[in-house]
Amino acid sequence: MSLYAIGDLHLHFQSELKAPGQLRDPVWRNHETLFRQNCEKMIRPDDTLVLVGDHSWGRNLAECEQDLAYIAALPGRKILLRGNHDMFWDAKKTEALNLRYAGKLFFLQNNYAAYRDWAIVGTKGYTFEGPFYLRGRRIVDWDHEEEAHAEKLVEREAERLKVSFEAAKADGYSRFIMFLHYPPTSILEKNSAFTAMAEKYGAEQVIYAHCHGEHRFHDSLEGRHHGIQYTLVSGDSLRWMPMKILE
Ligand SMILES: [Fe+2]
């Protein structure tokens, strides 16, 4: 039994692709076939695969059905996190999605999933992504209005993450693996509301995605920070090979 994770599949079986660069980049060419083949080789029926957000380019559930059916047909138990591009997943409709896809997919938000002794907790997260003003390659300033707006979104997402941790704690869990779609910190930070929460609840690992394209792979924490392991699992950074998180 193993736990795997990967994010940013950005499937588009039905919907128009909003990022044409995705088709031009050789890393993304037929990525859905390569990813399925990798899963079929690696993942057994009793394994769990966490899809760390940005599943589909579809603008609503009808436009995502084939993308979600593709995910449901992958081996193992599938847990989905909400990404910034997942327009089909209204924040208030997580329960309705869990009812609709019961036994096929589990949508993680304001809830948790059990994995052996661990609780899998998570939320979309948020982080300030600029605009940054540069002198040469050095950041000398940034848009402070955008930063203030981002802080509000960070607060809301931190509250959702707390609900997830507390639900698991109430059921007796004390070991946590924490998932975010957005990186836990902005490129200006080493600590954030999310790293503070990971530390407060004693999460063993923080897994995140969203940073794709090679120039973004090192935007946030990697490796150990204050005793917690931080790992980026965006699909292109892993060349579509799910990362093993726990045996
Ligand atoms: Fe993405």
Ligand SMILES: [Fe+2]
């Ligand atoms: Fe994203």
